[in-house]
Amino acid sequence: MIELLTSPQAWIALATLTALELVLGIDNIIFISILVDKLPREKRELARRIGLFMAMFMRIGLLLVLAWIVGLVAPLFTVLGQEISGRDLILIAGGLFLVWKATNEIHGSLEGEEGEASSAVKATFTAVILQIMVIDLVFSLDSIITAVGMVDDVRIMITAVILSVALMMLFARAIGEFVSAHPSIKMLALSFLVVVGVVLIAEGFDHRVPKGYVYFAMAFSVAVEMLNIHARKKRKAKPVELHSPYREADAADRRT
Secondary structure (H helix, E strand, C coil): CHHHHCCHHHHHHHHHHHHHHHHHCHHHHHHHHHHHCCCCHHHHHHHHHHHHHHHHHHHHHHHHHHHHHHCCCCEEEEECCEEEEHHHHHHHHHHHHHHHHHHHHHHHHHHCCCCCCCCCCCCCHHHHHHHHHHHHHHHHHHHHHHHHHHCCCHHHHHHHHHHHHHHHHHHHHHHHHHHHHCHHHHHHHHHHHHHHHHHHHHHHCCCCCCHHHHHHHHHHHHHHHHHHHHHHHHHCCCCCCCCCCCCCCCHHHCCC
């Protein structure tokens, strides 16, 4: 444990993974806001916190299951001379899922229909909490597979999940407004998903890619985008409006 706390690479991995989990969770935050807006005002914050708190334990459980499966290295079968284990199957399937999910999200954000997934949600307190838990679990598949692909230590993965959910609870509005104001950050995070997906597929076929290369590429891309955001602020340029399937098409129709 001491060596983990004193390792700069572990801290870099934790910070990178937490930030990525936060950005990838923005659609989750938006959809949760739509769900709790169906409740009376005095119950909204309680429902949001209980739902996220319960969803955090579901995320950790799924993370532990995936981490355990990734430890199964005994060969199951051979394809074209390549031995495939349970770990390899999870990595390859997870990588393909991330590439598919990221491509789908990019398409939906640029060419999709606004609010297509936000209709018909039940409005009772218990129903909203259950829906938050289910939606969070569905949304978290990409972030959990990303954690398995980016970090080798399950303790760092669990810490990143707990930190990201805690920050969602505390700063959901601020984080959502920042990403809404700078949609290029979301596109960058989805691009990172493609990179992590390719890395997972490569590792599934026993081609290991050093994590340091991935971290450097992400850090460099974020640094360049921060400079671009600063330059756009100076020019007062308006950012591109992204579509969101998890946003109500007409905000005026929300129940207050």
